Amino acid sequence: MTSERQRLEALAERLRGVDPMMPSPAAKIRGWNLVSAAVQQSATVHSRRHSVKRLILAAVAAAVLLVAGAVAASADSLPDSALYPLKGVVEQARAAFAFTPADRLTYRLDLARTRLTEAEAMIARHRVDLAGEALNAMNDQLNAAAALVESEKGSDPALATDLENRLVQAIATHDRQLAGLQGQVTNPVAQNAISQARNRAAQTAQAAKAAGTSGNPNPNGKGQGSGPASPHPTPKP
Amino acid sequence: MRALGKAASDDDRPLIERVRRGDQDAARTLFERYFDRIYNYVYARLGRAEDAEDLAIDTMTRSLTRLDLFQDQGVAFSSWVYRIAHNATIDHYRRHGKVTLVPLDDATLPQSADPSDLALQQLSNEDLRRALRDLTDEQQQVLILRFFQDLTAAQVAGIMGKSVGAVQALQHRALGSLERSLQGRAAN
Incomplete structure (x- = not known):
């Protein structure tokens, strides 16, 4: 009586000795003909698919480059430029990355400075209408900044004081710049627009300082509350 | 007499890349390398030469035309081909019925002979x-x-x-x- 292990080993050995069944030559020829045709067809389909994929990729890459180029070019565009609306879109998108009150204030003050620079450029090009709109947009940003300072006074007075100082300092810098500009222009409409902008900025600064007692940061009624001001004036190319 | 060669593994890769580009010679080499083995495998499972031929051809066709799927499998090409053959066999059983599905461990077989x-x-x-x-x-x-x-x-x-x-x-x-x-x- 042999052990189970020996029996199974013998059985395994017997299985190894079973001759393999081979396909007939005719079956191999038929098989290769069918496989060959299928491989050829598959390669053609793959080639076409790859061509289409390459085409789509090239189109997407071109579109991305176009958009990226336009966005980059719009960064320095002025209100009389066709790319100026795109600049507004990018600026709006930037707001999404301002997470803290300090970030949001920086964002508002950056936009106010940008609008002021645009106003200067428009005055230099004798586009007083666009300069006026840029100055209004600058004031809107300053008012929005003041509203932000006010909203922080309830929750974090120390932070609110810091933000307020930054706002007042920025307004003072803008006012010096506007005063210099006012001394250079001769156009009465431009003179008036600059004068109004300075008055509104001064009121905003006063309101921000007085907000601790009066609770009203914005006597102009613009840019108050939680709603953000439009970051730039309506473009008129 | 044993006529089946050893299943290749690593040396299939360059051939596979060539087949992907539509190289018929590479496809022929892989066909020659695996067709007999797959036929032998399927025949052992089904016991009918006609069915084994059809399933072996079907397996080789699928293997060499769906190489895009093989790339994602992360296994040796030989293993992939056997899996396709196995699945083809199971499909065949489903379509035509299988003689025995009861595990023999559980089945009652005569034990009379020593x-x-x-x-x-x-x-x-x-x-x-x-x-x-x-x-x-x-x-x-x-x-x-x-x-x-x-x-x-x-x-x-x-x-x-x-x-x-x-x-x-x-x-x-x-x-x-x-x-x-x-x-x-x-x-x-």
């Missing part, structure tokens, strides 16, 4: 193949791959998606079931 009396050398190859087809699907697969195809336990583990230990245990159970099947046939 196992030591089983004259293995007197059994014909066809007797062994028929008895093999009485086994469960996994048992057939492991015995065919290990002993008809001369694959290592590790290679079989790769094809069946099991550990080497599980393959060895399955092989042991399969040999026991085959022995009982042969005894049952001898008793009848």
